[in-house]
Amino acid sequence: MTMRIWYPYTQMQLMESPLEVVDAHGCTLHLKDERELIDSIASWWCVIHGYNHPALNRALTEQLEKVAHVMLGGLTHAPAMDLAAKLIEITPEGLSHVFYGDSGSVGMEIALKLAVQYWANRGRPAKRRFLALRKAYHGDTCGVMSVCDPDDGMHALFKGFLPEQLFLDAPTPLEDAGSDEIYRDIVTLNEALETHGDELAAFVAEPLMQCAGGFNMYSEEYLRQARRLCDEHEVLFVFDEVATGFGRTGAMFAADKAEVCPDILVLGKALTGGYLGHSATLATSEVFEVFLADDPKKAFMHGPTFMGNPLACAVALAGIELFEREDYLGKIARIEALLREHLLPLESDKVKDVRVMGATGVVDVYNRKSLEGLQTFAAERGVWLRPFERYAYTMPPYIVTEEELLRIITVLREWFAG
Numbered sequence: 001m002t003m004r005i006w007y008p009y010t011q012m013q014l015m016e017s018p019l020e021v022v023d024a025h026g027c028t029l030h031l032k033d034e035r036e037l038i039d040s041i042a043s044w045w046c047v048i049h050g051y052n053h054p055a056l057n058r059a060l061t062e063q064l065e066k067v068a069h070v071m072l073g074g075l076t077h078a079p080a081m082d083l084a085a086k087l088i089e090i091t092p093e094g095l096s097h098v099f100y101g102d103s104g105s106v107g108m109e110i111a112l113k114l115a116v117q118y119w120a121n122r123g124r125p126a127k128r129r130f131l132a133l134r135k136a137y138h139g140d141t142c143g144v145m146s147v148c149d150p151d152d153g154m155h156a157l158f159k160g161f162l163p164e165q166l167f168l169d170a171p172t173p174l175e176d177a178g179s180d181e182i183y184r185d186i187v188t189l190n191e192a193l194e195t196h197g198d199e200l201a202a203f204v205a206e207p208l209m210q211c212a213g214g215f216n217m218y219s220e221e222y223l224r225q226a227r228r229l230c231d232e233h234e235v236l237f238v239f240d241e242v243a244t245g246f247g248r249t250g251a252m253f254a255a256d257k258a259e260v261c262p263d264i265l266v267l268g269k270a271l272t273g274g275y276l277g278h279s280a281t282l283a284t285s286e287v288f289e290v291f292l293a294d295d296p297k298k299a300f301m302h303g304p305t306f307m308g309n310p311l312a313c314a315v316a317l318a319g320i321e322l323f324e325r326e327d328y329l330g331k332i333a334r335i336e337a338l339l340r341e342h343l344l345p346l347e348s349d350k351v352k353d354v355r356v357m358g359a360t361g362v363v364d365v366y367n368r369k370s371l372e373g374l375q376t377f378a379a380e381r382g383v384w385l386r387p388f389e390r391y392a393y394t395m396p397p398y399i400v401t402e403e404e405l406l407r408i409i410t411v412l413r414e415w416f417a418g
């Protein structure tokens, strides 16, 4: 195999030939060798409407005939304006301004920069560090790498190069989180805020479900208490909903489920249904207004070339309309019920834990070796699964049929039965 393409998260010397996709429809990937695979992970969680959706295709081609791209500096256009209005409408009340970016990582970089400058503009430049959680994953660019788990995450090698942030243990997993455990987590959070509040710009978290750092699902109560403490200690609260946003935890946003409004909320992945890379970083008017001044130095100096790309905004808008019109929350509830009924009971001496939240099902194993070969095993049975670390999981497109989902679950059950 030639190695012209350097593949992601891959030891190239050991890589087997990647499967070549020629086209895809619904939940199905069609391979060059004529096999068909059900995509159980929605292409890293973004393809929530399935592939080749007529409504999204139409939105894109209609926009394409008008304009594919214009800069957002000094110019604007209906797709960017309409999407901003829609995002403000559907996110928790209080978030009222949208800054576009071109990927989840960039959306999070924007959130961190906003938080630091928010305090600088308020005359408190010492507040420039971040409090984050172990098991967190916030992206692969250098700023946000510093708020990913510094030891067990994939960026441990870069310690010393990255700014040193402050970390708390991941919140107690939901199934073990009684009021005592939550209380203990909150006391720890309170101590960190009390001790370091003067140097902290923000507390950064993936709300309710930490994803790529270990699929830790935790309680709503933790977020409610954290909101209260952040206010008390004057530290901004940033929600990274790049993965949890758009229904993945069972509500439109994890923030809705927890009934907590962050100061800054970041959306990506499913925002564009997997058609184009884009992100939206939303802020409250309280945050926004701190950047308003006669002084140009107080402006936010950021502007990715492709921010607010008309194609991305048009497809995002069509996706949100579809989400609302076709009762996606109902579809997600059905997926969750099936995962609870058929995946949750999976037992094996290799399996440490099985967890389900919304349209996410995770099998957590003791030893990552017990997942070696699962990707090929699944592909031979018509399912695209891509386990990582100790996790085999499904986060399917929301249009997945019952039959397709049961097929995914059966493959997982067969693997662990073998």
Ligand SMILES: *Cc1c(COP(=O)(O)O)cnc(C)c1O
Pocket: 103, 104, 105, 106, 108, 137, 138, 139, 140, 206, 211, 212, 240, 241, 242, 243, 244, 268, 269
């Ligand atoms: C995937 C992910 C990111 C990074 O998004 P990219 O589009 O890959 O840059 C950030 N935060 C979370 C929670 C993610 O899951």
